[in-house]
Amino acid sequence: MVRRAMGKKKLDVMAKEREIFINGQVDEEGNVVVPGCVRNGIDEKSADKIFDEMAEFAKYAFNKSHAACYAVIAYRTAYLKAYYPAEFMAATLNSFLGNLDKIPQYIDECKLMGIEILKPEINKSDGKFTTEYEKGLSGTVPEEDKTQKAKIRFGLGSIKNVGTTPVNNIVRERQENGPYKSFTDFCERIADEAVNKKCVESLIKAGAFDEFEQTRSTLLASFEGIMDSIQSGRKKGFDGQVSMFDLGSEEQKEEMNEIKYQFNEHEEMSNKELLSIEKEMLGIYLSGHPLEKMRSQIEVQTTVNSIDLRAIEEQMSSSIEEPEMMMTRQSGKTKFKDGQTVKYAGIIGSIKKKYTKNNKIMAFVAIEDLYGTAEIIVFENAYVNAGKSLVEENIVMVEGRLSIREDDVTTIIANEIKDFGEQKHKIFTLDITHANEEQKEKLRGALRYFSGDKNNMNVQIRIADELKPCGQLYLTDKIMTVFQDILGEDKVMILE
Numbered sequence: 478m479v480r481r482a483m484g485k486k487k488l489d490v491m492a493k494e495r496e497i498f499i500n501g502q503v504d505e506e507g508n509v510v511v512p513g514c515v516r517n518g519i520d521e522k523s524a525d526k527i528f529d530e531m532a533e534f535a536k537y538a539f540n541k542s543h544a545a546c547y548a549v550i551a552y553r554t555a556y557l558k559a560y561y562p563a564e565f566m567a568a569t570l571n572s573f574l575g576n577l578d579k580i581p582q583y584i585d586e587c588k589l590m591g592i593e594i595l596k597p598e599i600n601k602s603d604g605k606f607t608t609e610y611e612k613g614l615s616g617t618v619p620e621e622d623k624t625q626k627a628k629i630r631f632g633l634g635s636i637k638n639v640g641t642t643p644v645n646n647i648v649r650e651r652q653e654n655g656p657y658k659s660f661t662d663f664c665e666r667i668a669d670e671a672v673n674k675k676c677v678e679s680l681i682k683a684g685a686f687d688e689f690e691q692t693r694s695t696l697l698a699s700f701e702g703i704m705d706s707i708q709s710g711r712k713k714g715f716d717g718q719v720s721m722f723d724l725g726s727e728e729q730k731e732e733m734n735e736i737k738y739q740f741n742e743h744e745e746m747s748n749k750e751l752l753s754i755e756k757e758m759l760g761i762y763l764s765g766h767p768l769e770k771m772r773s774q775i776e777v778q779t780t781v782n783s784i785d786l787r788a789i790e791e792q793m794s795s796s797i798e799e800p801e802m803m804m805t806r807q808s809g810k811t812k813f814k815d816g817q818t819v820k821y822a823g824i825i826g827s828i829k830k831k832y833t834k835n836n837k838i839m840a841f842v843a844i845e846d847l848y849g850t851a852e853i854i855v856f857e858n859a860y861v862n863a864g865k866s867l868v869e870e871n872i873v874m875v876e877g878r879l880s881i882r883e884d885d886v887t888t889i890i891a892n893e894i895k896d897f898g899e900q901k902h903k904i905f906t907l908d909i910t911h912a913n914e915e916q917k918e919k920l921r922g923a924l925r926y927f928s929g930d931k932n933n934m935n936v937q938i939r940i941a942d943e944l945k946p947c948g949q950l951y952l953t954d955k956i957m958t959v960f961q962d963i964l965g966e967d968k969v970m971i972l973e
Contacts, residue, residue, distance in 0.1 A: 609629070636683045677700050682755070905957075919963045920960070
């Protein structure tokens, strides 16, 4: 019991076991169950010292069978990480394939090790994470240059909504018949391979087709029509019909193929929008970070970051010291303890609203800084006062206190959440100046329906020249169309 309590760092259990160890234990009838040190002739002071030494030893002690196994694993792991860092980290990432919560943590580790993470590409990525060199793929070091540093290519299987079967089919087709020459070539070749539209949409958003000469916004606007055309053409082929594209020489067919499909041309999305959909699909900001340009400001104005929070958790899991005796920051000067006031800045990733037993609103907010994500607990007062700042993808400053608990995630309990620096907010504006009662009733229903945990836009109502805030909702092009159908296109707009 003592060894198990020490191994788990259960402070309350160890305090009870200390008393039993020193003074023994008797049952309800007064029979001695455990004699204890004092009954065995050892004075209390010496017994207390012995227990202290056992507790200290328990921090790192294992029995021989455990110690031998762990030593072998530790040696092999350290060797691989030291001499084959990219291959080791690629294998580690693959062990969490498809887990968008775990992958970002190990991507951060790769960055700290100086390993470059390459974005997914339809002609280079496999299903899993792979290592890649400038002049060789899949971990093969070019003979002419053994000094080259390996990089890790993002696997298609780690993209959200892209299943194992479609990925295997895409990779197999590429290996058997060569690289995909264009987006339409890809669509034609995978038409019979159980690769659905949702999968293709996710690949586009993740940037897997960026090597082809089309913007992501163009592909997103065009892919459904192209895939439908291919399926329609296949059906006609089965019916024995011949199209003009099937006639002529191979050269003529290739020329005709270029005009065979209609692309709905669009300018590329803004960098912020590209990073947003990249984060949605990959779980991380891979090609950049919205906070990068604010790095110096954030470092000056904050007192804690996600690296510090992870270090606190590691310290808690590996030490039986009191919670007040926390880790030391990299500078060697800043110590953290439970209840300490801190400042943390980052971009809001998700907001999960809940109601307490007293019917008071609260929220669990995931906020990502440059190094990872922290959980922020927001109770009613802070939630109400946060107002327009509490919207997904908004960059905020959190002032609050650390909550450090044994065997639990270190969190920040917010006292105040406000915008970080000067930011222009887009506000979804609905003009109801001339709306009738039926329209207003439909509008109320739509606002209730599209408002939930995932909100990305503040809403305001215009009545003549007066503007009134009306909460938040999750806005997409399709959802915007719903409001336009209710009020009319000219009454629905996004203002800054």
